[in-house]
Amino acid sequence: MKVRSNIFSEMLNVRRDICGYCGCCVSVCPEGALELIDAYLSVEQNCTSCGICAKVCPLGALEVVHEKSV
Amino acid sequence: MKNQYDVLVIGGGPAGALAARTAVEKGLSALLVEKRPAIGAPVRCAEGLGKEALAEFMEPDERWISAEMTGAGIVAPDGFEMRLLSAMAGSKVGYILDRKFFDRELVWQAADAGADISVKTRASAPILVDGVVKGAQIEYCGQVSNVKADVVIAADGVESKFSRWCGIDTTVPVREIMSGMQYVMTDIDIDPHATIFYLGNEVAPEGYLWIFPKGDRAANVGIGISGRKSGEGHRAKDYLNRFVKKTFPNGKTIECIVGGVSVCRPLECTVGDGLVLVGDAARVVDPLTGGGIYNSMFTGRLAATVAAECIAKGDVSKKALMAYDKSWRASKMGKTIERNYLIKEYLIKQPDEKLNAIIHSVAKMNLKEFSTISLIKEIIRVNPKLLVDLGALAASLR
Numbered sequence: 001m002k003v004r005s006n007i008f009s010e011m012l013n014v015r016r017d018i019c020g021y022c023g024c025c026v027s028v029c030p031e032g033a034l035e036l037i038d039a040y041l042s043v044e045q046n047c048t049s050c051g052i053c054a055k056v057c058p059l060g061a062l063e064v065v066h067e068k069s070v
Numbered sequence: 071m072k073n074q075y076d077v078l079v080i081g082g083g084p085a086g087a088l089a090a091r092t093a094v095e096k097g098l099s100a101l102l103v104e105k106r107p108a109i110g111a112p113v114r115c116a117e118g119l120g121k122e123a124l125a126e127f128m129e130p131d132e133r134w135i136s137a138e139m140t141g142a143g144i145v146a147p148d149g150f151e152m153r154l155l156s157a158m159a160g161s162k163v164g165y166i167l168d169r170k171f172f173d174r175e176l177v178w179q180a181a182d183a184g185a186d187i188s189v190k191t192r193a194s195a196p197i198l199v200d201g202v203v204k205g206a207q208i209e210y211c212g213q214v215s216n217v218k219a220d221v222v223i224a225a226d227g228v229e230s231k232f233s234r235w236c237g238i239d240t241t242v243p244v245r246e247i248m249s250g251m252q253y254v255m256t257d258i259d260i261d262p263h264a265t266i267f268y269l270g271n272e273v274a275p276e277g278y279l280w281i282f283p284k285g286d287r288a289a290n291v292g293i294g295i296s297g298r299k300s301g302e303g304h305r306a307k308d309y310l311n312r313f314v315k316k317t318f319p320n321g322k323t324i325e326c327i328v329g330g331v332s333v334c335r336p337l338e339c340t341v342g343d344g345l346v347l348v349g350d351a352a353r354v355v356d357p358l359t360g361g362g363i364y365n366s367m368f369t370g371r372l373a374a375t376v377a378a379e380c381i382a383k384g385d386v387s388k389k390a391l392m393a394y395d396k397s398w399r400a401s402k403m404g405k406t407i408e409r410n411y412l413i414k415e416y417l418i419k420q421p422d423e424k425l426n427a428i429i430h431s432v433a434k435m436n437l438k439e440f441s442t443i444s445l446i447k448e449i450i451r452v453n454p455k456l457l458v459d460l461g462a463l464a465a466s467l468r
Contacts, residue, residue, distance in 0.1 A: 055244065
């Protein structure tokens with residue numbers, strides 16, 4: 001799942017094969033852009049690709065990627 | 071499920087279950103919704119709970135107790151292990167629960183007491199009227215409906231969204247989220263009645279690694295590290311795998327658990343108009359230990375008690391519900407959180423050499439009482455200089 005950021009030409013990529021659906025990322029998101037819906041992590045359009053969620057993820061399931069590299 | 075209740079509880083963990091049960095015991099109608107299809111699963115917890123903490127709520131039952139603890143060990147960064155035993159040799163100090171069955175039992179009790187329960191049911195938006203919470207929009211298998219309630223109790227855990235939708239900022243600072251991972255392991259050589267904590271910047275930066283026994287040769291082997299120390303190549307996963315490879319190379323992992331635990335101060339305000347926040351959603355986790363089961367049950371019960379009083383008086387405003395906020399802050403739990411926050415802030419700043427020195431010096435003493443506070447007092451007694459370092463905290467320890 002890839003979500004285009006409104007501000008930067010970067011996107012938050014959720015590696016569903018790695019994600020453990022624990023919600024750690026949701027708690028640190030300053031924009032409130034993430035939501036854990038059972039075994040599904042939703043990323044809203046207000047994501048700024050700040051990368052805080054990617055940093056704290058225990059498994060490394062989140063990555064901020066540049067549009068070109070996707 | 072009806073479309074109107076006195077109390078709507080969002081989340082089916084220990085906080086939500088105690089809130090729902092207490093509400094109906096106080097004569098209110100209550101609905102508990104849980105977004106996941108099963109109560110108690112997946113586990114996001116190391117499952118430790120003190121004996122006295124449990125006794126405040128219920129009798130222990132072997133159906134949801136995995137193991138009984140009689141002691142603990144703290145392993146310093148240099149590998150030296152300090153042992154703590156209960157005052158009476160062999161007597162229990164706590165339990166390692168089986169949360170899948172424990173949580174289910176708590177929700178079952180709420181259901182038996184008269185609460186309505188709905189699983190695979192998500193609160194997807196608050197019903198707000200002039201900024202006052204009046205219930206929630208509920209989604210179940212594609213069906214969307216509105217459930218009205220006098221008071222909504224948000225027990226939606228570390229990934230809490232409901233209170234944010236109501237305008238309360240619940241963001242946990244990066245340095246104060248514990249990024250955690252745990253394996254349930256079997257076929258490993260352990261002390262089956264002692265919890266072991268490993269400290270040190272190499273082992274678990276600004277956190278700790280634990281072995282919590284689940285049987286004679288089984289345990290929760292887990293770790294929590296500060297979010298600010300986490301990153302590619304040095305995540306909770308990397309630290310845990312390194313430890314397990316070295317310590318239990320022949321162990322078998324039968325479950326992989328991940329999760330986040332907040333170790334910040336609780337939210338500045340845990341109520342709104344028609345809204346009460348409890349448990350992890352209120353960020354009332356013990357910042358030193360990361361323990362949250364007791365605090366969740368305590369705040370869940372208290373929230374419903376205060377909600378019942380406010381509903382009876384016909385005033386569920388933020389001002390009226392503040393009785394809940396004030397009450398938990400003044401409680402032993404509230405004071406312990408503040409004290410342990412200060413201790414945590416002190417400990418995470420210490421280099422490994424200092425942690426080694428502290429643990430070595432305390433190990434020479436005879437601890438008469440098994441508790442975090444007696445341990446801290448002993449640390450200060452043998453390291454009087456700490457009194458200066460700890461500043462404001464010192465007074466609260468006397």
